Amino acid sequence: MTYCIGMRLDHGLVFMSDTRTSAGVDNFAVSKKMFTWEVPGERAITIMTAGNLATTQSVISLLNERSVSEEQRDPSLLHQPTMFQVARLVGDTLREVIADASPTGQTSDDQFxxxxxxxxxxxxxxxxxFLIYPEGNFIEITEDTPFFQIGETKYGKPILVRAYDRTMDFEDAIKLLLVSFDSTVKSNLSVGLPFDLQIYETDSFSNHRNKRVQADDAVYQGISQLWGQALREAFQLLPSYRL
Known part of the structure; x- marks a missing residue:
């Protein structure tokens, strides 16, 4: 399992993913789930993956191969005219990988x-x-749905629903995502540090504002501890319900 969030703000996008992969309760490993492509001044693209590791790695490898090899430039992430066409290409690539692995095609609940x-x-x-579903179809973010989650989504969603504001700055957005991830990590062993974080500022066409948040990161540890304390204090302020 994994946890990834893509969020749109008035002045850009924020992406965060965990890095834990698991093959049982006692077999954990670290694997990158955030990948980027860019043509400076022309395009910047970020992809995050969740699900079967062999499937997602094959999709990324195929996209990379077609973006680097001169002989296989088309179709390529670097040649698509719009982000819609990029999403369509990624969905098609996902279906292609699954078709090679499963003769019956992909469904949302199969092993691939x-x-x-x-x-x-x-x-x-x-x-x-865009959020690309297991079948390869996709939807685009909207004002009513300003963020997408994949993987283990339920534990980190409540704070996003309550605290998201499209006008917030990047610093507050990062704080919000760290709280969401911290709640998920404390609730599910299959999600874990380090976290990969990336900020994309509108019209920058650059993916260079990124960081890996390690377990000993002082800011993350401070947010985790203070959030837990604030929840306990808020609970004590709630009115008692007497029968």
Whole structure:
């Protein structure tokens, strides 16, 4: 299992993913789940993956191969004219990988299942994010749905629903995502540190604002401890319900 979030703000996009992979309760490993492509001044694309590791790694490898090899430039993430076409290409690639592995095709609950968040900006368009379902179809982020989650989503969603504000700055958005991830880590062993974090500022066409948040990160530890304390204090302030 994994946990990834892609969020749109008025002034850009924020992405965060965990790095834990598991093959049982006593077999954990670290694996990158956030990948980026860019053409400076022209496009910046970020992809995050969840699901069967062999499937997601094959999708990323195939996208990379077609973006680097001159002989296989088309179709390529670096040649698509819009982010919609990028999402379509990623969905098609996911279906292609599954077709090679499963003769019956992919469904959301089979052993080859995978889901993907793809976001970014191509010159001439606005920053946006797409959620690609296991079957390869996808939806785009909207004002009513300003963030997408994949993987182990239920534990970290309540704080996002309550505290998200499209006008918040990147610093507050990162704080919000760290709280969401901290809640998930404390509730599910299959999600864990380090976290990969990336900020994309509108019209920058650059993926260079990124960081890996380690378990000993002082800011993360402070947020985790203070959030727990604040919840306990808020609980004590709630009115008692007497029968």
């Amino acid at each position: 299942g995978a889901s993907i968040i793809v976001g970014g900006q191509i010159r001439g368009g606005q920053p946006t994010i």
